Amino acid sequence: MKDNEIFERICKGDEKTLEYLYKKYYRMMTKMVISNSGTEQEAKDIYQDALVVFWQKAVSGKLVLTSKISTYIYSICQNLWRKELDRKRRLSHEEKDSIEYTEHDKQERAKIINQCINQLGETCRRILMYYYFDGLSMQDIADQLGFANTNTAKTKKYKCKKKLDELVKSQYSEHDFLD
Amino acid sequence: MDNLELIDAYLREEMDSSQKSSFEKKLASDPDLKGQFEFQSKIVAGIKEARKMELKAMLDQVAVGGFQSISLGKTAATFLVAGLVVWSIYYFNRAPEEQQFLPIAQESESAEDLIIENEVISEPATEKTEKESTVDQQADQLSTDTQRTGSANINEGESVISEPKINKPELISDFEGDGSDADSLLAPGSVAVNGETKELSSIDVSVDNTKKKFTFHYQFKNGRLFLYGDFSSDLYEILEFNTDGKKALFLFYKGKFYDLDGKKERIVELKTVKNKALVAKLEEARTGN
Known part of the structure; x- marks a missing residue:
């Protein structure tokens, strides 16, 4: 598959093409991290994160590709790995506690929301993720999920979001959640 | 636009620079909006994180060779x-x-x-x-x-x-x-x-x-x-x-x-x-x- 075909498919939200891309450059990208003092697991993690960034930008229509896909993803990997090395270095110094605390906090919150999203049902889950992460338009969401029109998508999104907000508020006091 | 729509537009980066700065001004002067915004930002961050994890889990299932x-x-x-x-x-x-x-x-x-x-x-x-x-x-x-x-x-x-x-x-x-x-x-x-x-x-x-x-x-x-x-x-x-x-x-x-x-x-x-x-x-x- 050529770059423009891959890109086109990914822009349309084809997850199979993302898997194809993942396989295609796996060794190339992980090698960069491994040969820069990363472990295999770290390499895999960074590469997956980079692909997710690429996915998000492509699907939301925010990316105009001016280089080869591999070059683009490679540079994301480099940036992410540099950040990670930096984070590790800071972790070994005095900032350790505050960073760990923030990180832990963030993860905890993500866990709470994930639990709530899972209670909403698959359609709501998809709508909210497509809307907030993939950055899809209401038209795209209607197409992807087979809704009659954008108004249906809009109404569903509104209801799902309201339900999620209520669920989060009911299970966790606002104070706990925001802290 | 009600507050929630404004917050959505801001978080989805749909605002141009003037809309963005007027929203940020409003945010600084309106405690209600600020509270709502903080709550919504966290919910949206959680949704994003959940989707990211979902995509990563999907990639994890892909066999990449030995x-x-x-x-x-x-x-x-x-x-x-x-x-x-x-x-x-x-x-x-x-x-x-x-x-x-x-x-x-x-x-x-x-x-x-x-x-x-x-x-x-x-x-x-x-x-x-x-x-x-x-x-x-x-x-x-x-x-x-x-x-x-x-x-x-x-x-x-x-x-x-x-x-x-x-x-x-x-x-x-x-x-x-x-x-x-x-x-x-x-x-x-x-x-x-x-x-x-x-x-x-x-x-x-x-x-x-x-x-x-x-x-x-x-x-x-x-x-x-x-x-x-x-x-x-x-x-x-x-x-x-x-x-x-x-x-x-x-x-x-x-x-x-x-x-x-x-x-x-x-x-x-x-x-x-x-x-x-x-x-x-x-x-x-x-x-x-």
Whole structure:
């Protein structure tokens, strides 16, 4: 598959093409991290994160590709790995506690929301993720999920979001959640 | 637009700069909006995180082949694939007392060099240029291996001593990708060794961790080796010995050697090599000691 075909498919939200891309450059990208003092697991993690960034930008229509896909993803990997090395270095110094605390906090919150999203049902889950992460338009969401029109998508999104907000508020006091 | 719509537009980066600054002003002066915004930002961050995890979990299920753990540039001798011509290995496998094992210490060493050299050889020039340009712009923490360009000298003398045929792993077969998804051990550089390498054999290895019934198994299918199970927790090595047109294959994983019978077309369990003398010789061949 050529770059423009891959890109086109990914822009349309084809997850199979993302898997194809993942396989295609796996060794190339992980090698960069491994040969820069990363472990295999770290390499895999960074590469997956980079692909997710690429996915998000492509699907939301925010990316105009001016280089080869591999070059683009490679540079994301480099940036992410540099950040990670930096984070590790800071972790070994005095900032350790505050960073760990923030990180832990963030993860905890993500866990709470994930639990709530899972209670909403698959359609709501998809709508909210497509809307907030993939950055899809209401038209795209209607197409992807087979809704009659954008108004249906809009109404569903509104209801799902309201339900999620209520669920989060009911299970966790606002104070706990925001802290 | 009500507050929630405003917040959505802001979080989805749909506002232009003037809308953005007026929203931020409003945010600073309206505590209600600020409270709502903080709550919504966290919910949206959580949704994003959940989707990210979902995509990563999906990618985790994709089989990427076995040679994902190559770290040759960093740690020597973590990975060794050497096709060694040791005519006696078969005798050894069957009748240890009569076996003669040719010294191979020098070859193992040079094989390792070859692998590292090859890492550079196999990188297409175009990708390297990109790499260099990207790296140049960025901090020097990340040193790439581009400095090693052009150092692909193979010491033929060494490899001729006991006439080994060395199969080198192709670390990066093609940066542009060739559509092939499986990692390959096909020796790309037969020219780099010498004229005797016409018979260089190749093993394509694929790792499949999706079959629940087969957790530590293997099979040969269409000349390709399939390893079933989770081989991600450690590096594995394939040792290949060529002898008079026959091949003996062994897998080394987590400190143990496993016999690989090239005729096994059905999925069979990996079994350790129990013959202690053979294990010792294999270890010797593997480490070059």
